Amino acid sequence: MRTEITPNFADLGHVISNLIPATRVALMVSAALVLGLSACGQQKDSPSVMLDDQANIEPSVAIKVNEIASAKAIKDINIWPQQAPAINVNPELEHKIATLLATMTLEQKVAQMIQPEIRDITVEDMRKYGFGSYLNGGGAYPNNDKHATPADWIALAEQFYQASIDDSLDGSSIPTMWGTDAVHGHNNVIGATLFPHNIGLGAANNPQLIEQIAAITAKEVMVTGIDWVFAPTVAVVRDDRWGRTYEGYSEDPRIVRDYSFAIVEGLQGAVTGDFLTDQHVLSTVKHFLGDGGTEKGIDQGDNIASEQDLYAIHAQGYVGGLSAGAQSVMASFNSWNGEKIHGNKYLLTDVLKGRFGFDGFVVGDWNGHGQVDGCTNESCAQAVNAGLDIFMVPTAAWKPLYHNTIDQVNRGEIALSRIDDAVSRILRVKFRAGLFDKPSPANRPLSGKTELIGQQSHRDVARQAVRESLVLLKNKQNLLPLSPKLNVLVAGDAADNIGKQSGGWTITWQGTDNQNSDFPGASSIFAGIKNTVENAGGSATLSVNGEVDAANKPDVAIVVFGEEPYAEGNGDIDNLEYQRGDKRDLALLKKLASQGIPVVSVFISGRPMWVNAEFNQSDAFVAAWLPGSEGNGVADVLFTNPEGKVQYDFKGKLSFSWPATPQQTTVNRPLDNSSDVAAKAYSPLLPYGYGLDYQSNLSEHIRLEGLSEDNLSATQTLEDLALFERAVKSPWSMFIATATQREGLSSSVASNSALTIRTMDRVVQEDARLVKFNGTELGTVGLLSNFPRDFRAFSDTKTALSLSIKVDNPLTHPLWLGMACEGECRPQYDIAGLVKPGEWQNLSVSLNCFKQDTMDFSKIVSPFYLATTAKVQLSFSDVVIQAHQQQDTVQCD
Template structure:
């Protein structure tokens, strides 16, 4: 999902609104006193769906097809109309909606839900959020490594635990759906979303897809436990990991062997696992925008695979069908709905959308059968995930949010995701594990001491955050997180891991004199990599280490002191020019909040076990290059990783 910074100030509705609707929710629906099948939890879900569907007016049906941004609700009194007038069926929190405490968000969720339940039919709303590496939008949540690191673990049981923890923390904030997992098969690391992909190999992606859905949803239809599981969303359908040149939202050129052998299998698995929803991709497939691709959405996904859940658009996805966006909005609505989109993510312009959609239905351009199919799918998911029986969020999950037990699993994930690519210039000259006891060690590079940079994009905000002092004032002025989320930086973890007598000297940006000044250090740990990004802003034609990373390596490695480089990155970077200078090289990927896991393997408390889930190229001229290609000549091959 994409987002931009909005000049919208959020505030919560007053307690008076809660009281106003507390006595009404659920009581307004068909208050005739007779038996109402859709309200009977013992009735079969499909019968409940049909019973409710035939009672609905056209405006009520179209409202269920809309998902709007929660910020709309912040305006009193018009925010109430989202539910009471327009009967919107779903809301989402965008990746900047991070300011509230966990308990305040539960209150907000329940206030919105009571408004939904106060309508004529009492249909509950579905609340959704991006939770792509833990509950990553919320301060003090447990943030796990991004998928590129999890793919390196090759540990499906660990991934299942991560899914279950993510679901529990999402539920603890009153939210019922996570826009996860991303099941893209990234075939070109120049793509700005490559870190959201588990691997270039569909077999690895398939394995992780199955496990993460088991964790998020459980094993029953859609979700197993109303209290602790969430509805998942497999994304982005289909082929977004194979765009030409690795350019985000570009065209993917794929024959049947490529499409059905590489990009489609994770979605087939997601459907078999009962995924609640699937999100369409911004990208095109063989020149056809995926948001308008009826052959893929309706003919294959719905009719061939028998997918029964919701097909949802991406953020303003239908707007981007045309260039420029919304150039012909009526056409975009007609094309996307007729292609099989069931729920449309229209953050703010929902009134215009509903007006045009109503006209298209009344004019016969979109058949009522298509509307009924879409609404039927939305209702089916809401019934299966327990919203009708248990619509209100609980406050009792508060102790689970960001708990120590959850962080222990995150540390395990970091440890198992670490990949050792070089360990000494000769077999007899190993650097790792590092000795804990030394007179002095030198740690250099901003990535060692910046929580935001080690978390990467989709962390507190869409594009990630900066966690150093000079950024806090700027972020505060913009209404963005200040980096004060709970966790351990890599530097803090190193300081904790070494012997109490060992002096740890940290230099953020070393110059040529730094190594001379600290020549008595036993070794240097250099932590460099990428600056946080998300989506198109992450597209890169060079895959270079971010400045001043190259200078940091050159100023500290090759000086006679042992030099271990740790890369904090969402993908392989061009490292060959520096490899001769480096004594040891490890990849931490984007480890999240628990930097202790990095130190655990560097100092030998746990072994290096991770292996590359991506091919590590020598240079970008080789790209795209994936395991199994005819001319496969990598710097480090897929599956490589030194064990300790």
């Protein structure tokens, strides 16, 4: 779930601006469900199922690939073993549900299925409609105040709760519930304990610790009066270009399965013990299904895995989480073989509710229903019929969706029995959570106990998690551990930056625009180093740029650097090269190494990345991932105590294989039970499970010096990227705009004050668009994505933006062909003189024509637009980024 980015088109002269031990899991999971994963860890002589991007597929393997591709279209429900519900049917509870359901009107039932966002409803809306639930998206706070206090959160929870049980307007007194993204602690609240993101926790491989973390998160959430957490994310990441890689625990589904069980128990309590007591919250296992396996790692993209792999790889987090009694599952944005999950009845109903025996409810993701074919944000009978129980519907779309759903039931497009099933599931979870019996949010046992927010005992667990998540990748001549009595230089822009070390989903949705002052009680990595060193009699100096005092040359430099914060699609990249095109951190490492100063690199990242050059310039290299608020945990491991004894050794092991080239984005350890043949040549730079400690012999070290620094960009095979061929290609959508307004297209005809657009047939049905610009003002038509996309591979070579275009009358004003990136960059090229009236022609313009100082090809939000103030009728089709320019391509200096 997330808050949607919408580029601003306000000035269109500028056009676009906008373990629980595994044995415990086995007691809860039928033997059939874990069968086939039992041999996952056997690397020696295991069959190869995942091939890295540089390998060649032999003919015999290619045949197998084709066979698998053919098999994908055939659904086999028997692949999914039958799992009994974690909680036995309670006849008394079911009678309560049926009795209450029988008293409800259709309007009241549909209201239970609507989940709006706090920025889009009022307390009076809640009183009038009685929504079953509501949420705060990333970056949403009470009173729109980033620094809202726990008291502010409680006050809003209390107001919405009281409005929901007030039956004076809607006739319903069913209590509502509040859901929030507490994905690495209660990360929306100032002062909360922030744990390492999931990728770091996966490196720790400690399910018992995960359960502790989840239990602490539950307590801090309950302090603010909230009932429900949208966690855990159980994606099994297959392509590290994905911007949500850090939300995955591992590329190995076994870790994900065990962790899912542990975190659900930590949040909700054990089914056989303290289940959903006043110390626990509802959890959500997400995102069902296959979000970590989309093609090219594109967020919200298409997973084309076979059904066997969908189960064996991507579904194991649900095996664990549902076995622990998870009460909600969030549907995923992605598609499976072209069909959006939000509208996939086979997966949501036949598999999840049928074979998995899930009797809780399925909640959608941020207007995800609107992406289903034939649907909009305001109307989607298909999603309900597929098995979606709650629409997550932020923005003003909630109101038309509510009314349209009621109308669809009355017209018979949605069966009343399906509505009753959805509402029964919602009521079942509310009864189990005690919402009908609990005090109101302001009066619950933990509510308002602000001393629990960031409590020291909670921070101690987070600090332990930091220590255990660190992975030592290089330790030349056993430079580490360091004596705290040394003269230490600390450099790098992540050294004293708590926001950067915490990553996305931290106070703000993307984790950006935060200052250290936004993290009371937290510690930066530098602060931890400084405290450790100075208490032992050494010295620690912070110099972000690595400036060295010649008169006081340091004994060692610790350089803390890495990725800037991002979340969801904003983190998608097209290869794994770190700081591609801007090697400022490498320059810093080289500057220090050239002075003979031993260099310890502490790398902050949400995924493994190609850092060969950085490895070469480092005497020691630590993968620190995204450690969260307790940066002092890093110093605990890097330094001995004053007496020279190791305080804490490195425990972390890679839960993601480390790439040997920037293009090796899908390097994953082989899995015995997978039909995916792509691991045939598993050859990472550093294998899954690698990680040194202070007892490691030199023979255990993989040589990380003298590594090739060739990024292979010259040999990278580029293919044409279709943007609009017969139809708009995902993840793009078409828009029209004036200088002050922009709107997406949801029908075959649309207009604004500057233009009218409609579909037309050129070769096949609706494969082109006809646009009539009226000449009264600047009008624009183009393609847009919710998230910026990485086009650097195209910008580095001789590529072009091409389209087929027909202009019906001569142009007397410029016709701008343009692209736009995030922020204030929107280069455009006047093609008025290149088009001939009255005939279709192919036009190709070099991407060099769109290069300018402010252009950032790593963050393209619109790869194509046409804009003009002319009065003209034109048609266009076949918009493509060409990997190789044609002879007639228009060139620019």
